[in-house]
Amino acid sequence: MKEPPPREAEAFLVCGLGSLGQNCVAVLKEFGVLVNAIDVVDIQQWDFPQLPTLIDEFFVGDCCQIAVLEQAQLERHRAILLVTSDERVNIEAAFAVRSLNAKIRIIVRSAQDNLNDLLTNRLGNFIAFEATQLPAPSFALAALAGETRGFFTLEDRLLRVVRITIEAQHAWCERRLLHTLNTNTRRLLSHTPRGQQSSLSFHGWQPDTKVESGDSIVYIEAAEPYRSAQSRPVRTAQQLWQALSTRLTQPAIEQALLQVWRQGTQTQRVAIVSSIVMLSLFICSSILYKLQYPQIGLQDTLNVSLVLLLGGYDNLFGQLEMPFPVPWWLHVFSILLTVSGTLFIGILYAILTERVVVARFQFTRRQPIPKDDHVVLVGLGRVGQRIATLLHDLKQPFVGVHETTPDPALPAHIPLVVDALKSALGKVNLAAARSVLAVTDDEVVNLEVALRAQAINPTATLVIRTFKPSFQQNIAKLLPTARVLGAYALAAEAFAAAAFGENILSVFRLNNQTLLVTEYRVEPTDTLVGLLLAEVAYGYGIVPILHQRAADQPARLMPSDDIRLHVGDRMVVIAPIEGLKRIEGGVLAPRSHIVQIQKALSQDSAFDGATAIARVSGCDISTARALMAALPAPLPFPLYLHQAKRLVSELSKAQVAARLLSSNG
Structure with missing residues (x-):
């Protein structure tokens, strides 16, 4: 196990001590690291009264200035968080930081997605977040108050975090054990028996517990993969021609035309008939002029017909004396062709005008206001617009x-x-209304909206956006049933976690706790190297939901506990901030359960049992075989509860008798 790095190497620099910056300092200090700060002014009023005592060194100055960064001794910091309220300052400071330190990790507050992508490639070890958009899913889901508590996309799969209360008629009730709920598309996150207080404790449930009526269960599940264009089968030229030829038969063409005619509107039918008539007249005109004047070329013939069709009669026959003889019947036909073309152009313009008017009407038209069971979203700034998009989705x-x-x-479709x-x-x-979200940029206005809403509809779910921790606490006391979410508090946990080198994919709230969907790339010095996913999950209190051995290998959702992590592996987990702190420090929870192996029914059973022991516990195969040769005997090292029970189950399948002991037994 890698020892935590020395304290001198754990300094972090926060630039900008607004509400977000102060929350970032508070979260970083929970990791037990040095936190220094820079602000353009000497802060007199703090959101957190104790914050000045948490900052190890405070520098007053412009973080864009090289001299200020040098004064803060940038080279001794592991990461810098540029979280001022001015995006231009943050971007400018990022370039200044990279000019002084080529390795430091840079976390920037910025909403410029395209620019952020370019800067990531240009600066390296760089990540940008928009503080106002990170908490948007948490606000949207808090308003729904339904089964879905979180959602995000991973490897083209939609993953949902779901919380359900088991009813008597549920398919799982009295029929399933908790550990059987884990499949290759689902992972159980928590289980709360009926009548007990809900809490989010990953792996705090007993695997052999039967699902009963009234239980509260939280799990994550993966939906079916999206079908992309790349996943469609590629057809050869011969196959394409065969498919096309089957559709070009006379019955198929007649059927297609008949279907288009029946399904079309009156305007579309007029357009079709007019187009057929004009095409016929154009062909007839070209043929007649070619027969009458064989000396002119085909291109000139087509040009004459097109000019007449587009109302150009005066261009050909507008002179007092014709330069060439024209039979009277062809002259009359040309007049009819011009008149027909003018009528056709008029019809075409009318259709196009109708389309433009309809499109403009649809663009400006708003959907009617829902009558009941809807969400009232107050405040359509950047956060509100993001929430609106999520609610629509x-x-x-x-x-x-x-x-x-x-x-x-x-x-335009949003009411x-x-x-x-x-x-x-x-x-x-x-x-x-079902819920009321007050997410304006003024927390006093949000409180006013919540109070008015409660007076009108006491049963509605209230979700209130706040900024200052003290104000949030006061509102929570005033409206105990409301869901009061601190916008910057939610975002700060993502910023702080990203400072340690992880990529935060999503943030959501569950049981009054913030959970981070975090992506890891296993580095040679990581505390994850060499661990089984079982040890990562139960030791750090997190839930691995994806593992990928290499970039050219497929990723596995809901991976097996038996996978061992190697340098270069990719892993995505769901974790609270405490779990990320334990990973950072390499602090594994103690193992507390011993497996007593009693006997094997045959030599084949002993061989299969040794394989199961090595696979589930992670020990060397020679150790497992030596143990099976000296039965009865206990496993010489303890395991985590879920790991130990799974080993007993796997040994039973191999016809090896085993039972679980406590670490003292």
């Missing part, structure tokens, strides 16, 4: 409320009320 009816005209980029908040709340069917 989740197919949850909602209506947006904003005091001024919101960003034009807001999709919207633009008015003063007091008046707007009377227009959104608040009495029948």
Whole structure:
């Protein structure tokens, strides 16, 4: 096991001590590291009264200035968090930091996605987050108050975190043991028996417990993979021709035309008939002029027909004396062709005008305000717009409320009320609403909205966005049933975790705890090297949900506990901030269970039993075979509970008798 690095190597620098910066300092200090800070002014008012005592060194100055960074001794810091409220300052400071230190990890607060991607390639060891958008899924899910508590996309698969209460008619009730709920597409996260207080304790459940009515179960599941264009079968030219030829037969063409005619609107039918007539006249005109004047070329013939068709009669026959003889019947036909073409052009313009008007109407038209069981979203800034997108994706009816005209980029299909908040709340069917989200940039306004909403609809779920911790605590006391979420507190945990070199893929709340979906790349000095996924999961209190041996190998969702991590492996886990802290420090929970192996029914059983011991426990195969040769005997080292019970089960399948002992027994 790798020892935690010395304290001198664990310094982190936070630039910008606004609300986000102060929350980042507080979270970083929970890791037990040195935290220094830079701000352009000497802070007089702190969101956290104890924060000045947590900062090891504080520097006043502009973090974009080389002199200020040198004064802070940038070279002794492992990572720098550039989290001022000015994105331009953060980006400028990132370049200054990289010019002084080629290796330091840079975490930037920025919403410029395209620029962030370019900077990642340019600067290296760089990651950017938008602090206002990270918590958006947590707000959206808090408003739903349904089974889904988190969702994100991984390897083109939608993963959902679901919490359900088992009812008597549920398929699992009285029929399944908890450990059997784990499959290759699902992992059990927590189990709370009926009548007990809910808590999020990964692996705190007993594997052999039967699922009963009233139990609360939280699990993560993977949906079916998206079918991309790359996954479609590639056809050869011969196959494409065969497929095309089967569709070009006379019955197939007649059937297709008949279907188009029946399903088309009246306008579309007029357009089709007009197009057929004009095409016929064009062909007839070309043939007649070619027969009458064989000396002119085909291109000139087609050009004459096209000119007449587009109303160009005067270009050919507008002179007093014709330069060439034209029979009277061809002259009359040319007049009819021009008149028909003018009518056709008029029809075409009418159809195009109708399309433009309809498209514009659909673009500006808003959906009607839902009548009941909807979400009222107050505040359509960047956070509100992100929440609106998520609610739409989740197919949850909602209506947006904003005091001024919101960003034009807001999709036109979103129901919207633009008015003063007091008046707007009377227009959104608040009495029948399911939830009310108050996510404006003013936490006092959010409180006012929540109080008005509670007075009108006491049963509605209230979700309130706050910024200052003290204000959040006061609101939680005033409205104990409301879900009060600190925007910067949620984002700060992602920023702090990213400072240690991990990639934060998603953030969501579950049982009043923030969970981070975190991606690891196993480095030679990591505390993860050589561990089984079982040891990672039960030792650090996290849930591995993806493992990939190498970039050219397929990734495995819900991987087996028996996989051993090697340098270069990729792993994605769900973890609270405490779990990430334990990984960073290499602090594994103690193993407390001994497996007593009693006897094997045959030589083949002993061989299979040794293989199972080596695979599940991670010990050397020679150790496992020596143990099987000296039965009865206990496993010479303890295991974690879930690991030990699984070993007993695997040995039973190999016809080896074994039982579980405590570490004292």
